[in-house]
Amino acid sequence: MKIARREFMLAGLGAGLTAAADPHSAAARDTSAPEAFSTFGIVPADGAINQTATLQRAADAAAAAGTPLYLPAGTYATERLVLKTGTHIHGVPGLTILRHAGGRAILETEGTDNVRLSGLVLDGDGKPLGDNGALIIATETTHLDIADCRVTGSSEEGIALRKAAGRVAECEIDTIAKGALVSEDANGLEISHNHVHDCGDNGILVWRSKTGEDGTIVSANRIERIGAKSGGSGQNGNGINVFRAGSVLITQNRIADCAFSAIRSNAGSNCQMVANSCTRLGEVALYAEFGFQGAVVANNIVDTAAMGISVTNFNEGGRLAVVQGNVIRNLFLRKQGEVRGVGIGVEADTVVTGNVIEGAPAYGIFAGWAKYLRDVSVTDNVIRKSHVGIAVSVDPSAGPALITDNLIDGAKDGAIRAMKGRTPVGPDLAHESAEAYRNLAVYANVAR
Template sequence: NHVRDCGDNGILVWRSDAGEDGTIVTSNRIERIAAKSGGDGQNGNGVNVFRAGSVMVSGNRIADCAFSAIRSNSGSNCQMIGNSCARLGEVALYAEFAFEGAVIANNIVDKAATGITVTNFNDGGRLAVVQGNLVRNLFFRKDPDSRGNGISIEADTVVSGNVIENAPGFGIAIGWVSYLRDVSVTDNLIRNAHIGIGVSTDPSAGTALITDNLITGSKDGAIRAMNGPTPIGPDLAHASAGAYRNLAVYSNIAR
């Protein structure tokens, strides 16, 4: 299908109650999706999944959306695989709120406010694999929710084998204050970010493993401990992370 010039959303997979759905959305061209009814993300998406579990979104070309290319709100076991996404006004690929399980793999994102976000651990959002994606040319929005990050994750998530380039915020943002648990970030390439990897060191934050990443051209450090939005301490690509009880950081290369 060719879905284009829509006022609010392109393809909707919505349920009144959360549950297994199993819809497959594949091989569509979706473009020029507005958000004429407003809101903070319920409109303006190429593919919008709400409360629908086990949805597969693969092999689509999605461009020029006011918010996300693919947005899954409270949809467990959602897969976003092999999509080509460009020029998104907010987060390109988004797993949010009360979900358990997301696989976001082998996608291309070129120009978005943030590439990939797996979030809302406070609402039960957890358990994801983010692997093999190419994310580049991120930007700041003209509102307080500025973003500019390549990949942002919070809980029970593996981030591996991704390439991120040109992020005015973080290449990879791990956790937010206390919302961090069991995250592994390995074997990623990050180029030209403001901060390559930022990781929460809040006293209530859980464990993060950061290893075997190659980070080049970061303006304010390759790997930084974060106190909320503020980087603290030395660049952990060149100094010990021993002062932070929740971090294991080793074998990274920063230039």
């Protein structure tokens, strides 16, 4: 039977569409080494024997030859492998497994450049790693590239970086006893498009040994189920934790089910938390605290948390922020009488504008705390179904606050209330004059 030219062309088009719909299908079937790579004679032993010495020789030979090392699919039991400058190790994603057989890491590199890892599974198997252990450790490393790997089953940290520059991207980091990815004193680091989940203490940590510029970009990661098994009052239990690191950009992350915060920045000046989706947090969802100067918290969604956004610790030097365009809903009290259930809390040199807050069992917006209030503007916000819409400190030592053009609907105990500590005083300032309070300018608000 002859096949018409039109039928032949349509058949070819169908095959092309099938390939386009599943671009990885051919690659998934082909586990042979790419032409430019070499196995250096390595074959997996399904974890039955310790292959540390063989793997180390192959990695060293590949680095010396300037050739990427390709590890075929299978399980390799190994102790710590030390990677030299120019080491590239590639495997079959999900199928090339390096299983921990002892030592403080599986892969470690120090003082190196251009180390690249891809397509590997680093399986800690829950075995002891010792103090400061992690499945991947990189120290003073430049042009580091870790991509399309899975890091799992660590009894300590997942990936530990110190003074590193490069990127960690498109990896899965899970079942980690402490922090999934810990960076200290970074020097140009990107952490993006990773899936971090089921960690004992923290997801991604960006820290510095001393307060200073850091500039790490943390973007488009999916982070979920982060505990606080080591305890504490907030140093654990966070999806993303910034400490002393300046100019960190945190954007477009999806963060859910953390014991404490989705994003917590402690003494991190010029930190930006922009366009993140944050759900089911045990404490403050987005936190800028202690000795920072400069924060932008904008265009985020917070759904279900004890508090939406906190910009605090003016007493420690925390000041200067913009809180804009956030949607915050379904807040709760951690326990009866605890001061949470707040949409947004700010203290000093801060603009709060264009936010929508719904379902705050305590306060929609709380401006200042006792004497810790200075130069706060609260404008153009929508607050629905709160106990008090906007609360503002009128302590004799409190600085000025401007409250205007807000819409407050369904506040049970007043739309705008002056506060002395936790106690509302005087009338509802949405309906009565604020002239009795020298530090307040309140006008043009709508309340019902």
